[in-house]
Amino acid sequence: MDQLSNVFAALADPTRRAILARLAHGEATVNELAEPFPISLQAVSKHLKVLERAGLITRGRAAQWRPCHLEAGPLRDVAEWMRLYRRFWDERYQRLDDYLRDLPAEGTAKEKQDERED
Amino acid sequence: MNEKTEKLTVTLPSDREIVMTRVFDAPRELVFKAMFTVEHVEKWWGSRDGTLDCELDFRPGGRWRFVQHTADGQEHGFHGEFREIVPNERVVQTFEYEGMPGHVVVQTLHLEEHEGRTTVTSTSLFDTTEERDGMVESGMETGAGESYDRLDEVLATLV
Numbered sequence: 254m255d256q257l258s259n260v261f262a263a264l265a266d267p268t269r270r271a272i273l274a275r276l277a278h279g280e281a282t283v284n285e286l287a288e289p290f291p292i293s294l295q296a297v298s299k300h301l302k303v304l305e306r307a308g309l310i311t312r313g314r315a316a317q318w319r320p321c322h323l324e325a326g327p328l329r330d331v332a333e334w335m336r337l338y339r340r341f342w343d344e345r346y347q348r349l350d351d352y353l354r355d356l357p358a359e360g361t362a363k364e365k366q367d368e369r370e371d
Numbered sequence: 372m373n374e375k376t377e378k379l380t381v382t383l384p385s386d387r388e389i390v391m392t393r394v395f396d397a398p399r400e401l402v403f404k405a406m407f408t409v410e411h412v413e414k415w416w417g418s419r420d421g422t423l424d425c426e427l428d429f430r431p432g433g434r435w436r437f438v439q440h441t442a443d444g445q446e447h448g449f450h451g452e453f454r455e456i457v458p459n460e461r462v463v464q465t466f467e468y469e470g471m472p473g474h475v476v477v478q479t480l481h482l483e484e485h486e487g488r489t490t491v492t493s494t495s496l497f498d499t500t501e502e503r504d505g506m507v508e509s510g511m512e513t514g515a516g517e518s519y520d521r522l523d524e525v526l527a528t529l530v
Contacts (some may be wrong), residue, residue, distance in 0.1 A: 352415035353397040
């Protein structure tokens with residue numbers, strides 16, 4: 254799996270998104286991150302491993318706390334991919350708009366005729 | 372001229388979804404036909420100065436593939452599959468750019484007509500091949516995340 258796929262996969266889970274949203278406000282320890290969730294510390298640790306693998310967070314080295322820190326880089330890649338996708342469709346729709354405007358009236362005229370025949 | 376007919380409106384309802392809305396000055400049946408019939412698609416889908424190879428098997432489970440040939444000799448392939456089709460109303464399809472394989476977008480298109488104009492609303496869910504094929508383990512029960520702000524706020528600050 255490439256990095257962007259890792260990021261999308263990591264973002265697929267609401268608990269992991271919530272953890273990232275929390276870390277957007279600043280570093281936190283596993284205990285702090287686990288507090289709002291009705292799941293075990295082990296479960297939270299598992300989520301953190303997925304986030305770490307995707308490069309979305311880094312963890313400090315202080316043995317006891319290992320505070321988690323949000324890494325903005327991969328999220329920017331996702332945002333960039335979304336931006337390109339959006340621009341792609343903006344251009345395509347503009348072309349479709351032009352095409353529909355230039356479309357000879359025959360199509361609509363014919364349909365109107367069909368309606369009259371009904 | 373009504374500005375609305377010219378502009379793509381974009382909202383981000385969640386971190387992996389984009390909703391794009393565009394108004395076209397044409398009746399719904401015509402817009403639908405222009406979007407999903409080969410004869411029409413090949414006239415607008417590609418780039419202005421290039422050509423387009425177009426395969427489109429418009430039925431549920433049918434596949435589509437468009438290859439864009441640009442004037443400078445480059446090729447860009449796109450493909451996907453039609454999942455649901457309600458004529459003139461709704462289409463669910465997948466979208467994948469062959470230059471970035473594995474990034475699958477599930478696109479749900481809605482067409483609505485109002486006074487002879489058609490609003491096309493497209494909801495794109497960003498996915499990966501692994502997710503689409505159910506290969507990513509979600510780990511454990513979820514739902515707790517709802518008590519938190521959504522990540523799209525974070526993403527919004529980065530765009």
